[in-house]
Amino acid sequence: MILATVTGRVVATQKSDELRGSNLLLVTALGDDLEPVKDRTYVAVDCVGAGVNDHVLVEEYFALHKQQYKAMSIVGIVEKIHQGR
């Protein structure tokens, strides 16, 4: 998983079945200074009710679940990051 911050959202009416009803958010990977890294922005399905500016955990990889696809997803909202301890 990567640490990321929610930086926006995406509207896509025409989409494949596995994305129907999904909330699609822009997420940007965080560097070691916890600032967004240039050109590392992805689109992820929100599974946890995240909002813009939240720090989140993002599964970078696509997977199958019970014979259905699951796209890249936000799987947690980060409350605290303890670095170096």
Place this chain on the structure above:
Amino acid sequence: MILATVTGRVVATQKSDELRGSNLLLVTALGDDLEPVKDRTYVAVDCVGAGVNDHVLVEEYFALHKQQYKAMSIVGIVEKIHQGR
């Protein structure tokens, strides 16, 4: 998923069975300025009727579905991108 723009198409008569009948498009990843990023062009199967210059959602990863391969695919056409909100 990544944001990309459709930048062309590919003709390949000789191909593996899982690609037969697929529409193969060139897609180039978008940077944070929503401009194409150099040397990040892929070939994706179109699942949603996308055309050249459309902004699209692309699943970067290959997967199996019901015991069949599914190649990298365009899974949505993007109508609006809200950055920073």
Place this chain on the structure above:
Amino acid sequence: MILATVTGRVVATQKSDELRGSNLLLVTALGDDLEPVKDRTYVAVDCVGAGVNDHVLVEEYFALHKQQYKAMSIVGIVEKIHQGR
């Protein structure tokens, strides 16, 4: 797998079901000099009881196991690294 060092931990109360009860650690990939590499920090589920500053083996990729997701994980604690022999 990659060699990494544990560089911190993450608290996330709101998270998807597959992460419930998991210990989430920050891990930073090691370069050839066995020093952490800038901006290559991930969040991994600890499977082996690792602690901060431990050298660890990390599976970079997400997978399904017995119809359940398994997130990026720490799968070993490294005791010795023999380079060039």
Place this chain on the structure above:
Amino acid sequence: MILATVTGRVVATQKSDELRGSNLLLVTALGDDLEPVKDRTYVAVDCVGAGVNDHVLVEEYFALHKQQYKAMSIVGIVEKIHQGR
């Protein structure tokens, strides 16, 4: 999938069972100028009868099929690339 060009071949007598009988080719990813990109060379199993200098479609990712592994593969021979249209 990526666009690549076949740049050589590899001989490996001692190999795992899933590769037995495979034709292993060196493939190098193409940049936006359709020239090979430095240090982006892979080894792929040929599924379509490709030869050196052919432009090909390569699935970058490893997958399971009917309980058998399938290694990175050449899945199409490219005849034409239409850029920007």
Place this chain on the structure above:
Amino acid sequence: MILATVTGRVVATQKSDELRGSNLLLVTALGDDLEPVKDRTYVAVDCVGAGVNDHVLVEEYFALHKQQYKAMSIVGIVEKIHQGR
């Protein structure tokens, strides 16, 4: 798959079940000049009896096999590399 060279080995007593009994080798990806590339070293399970300095084929990705994980693995020992032919 990538071409790599075996550059060392790793000792990890405390490890997850799927790695038990595995021989863990350090492998470094080779560039187009067939020299190791800086900071592209991984840990792979040896499936073919490889030794230090051998040129090997490495599956970069993690997969499931018969409901068991299979970590990144060395899947072949390379005897000859024919570039450009």
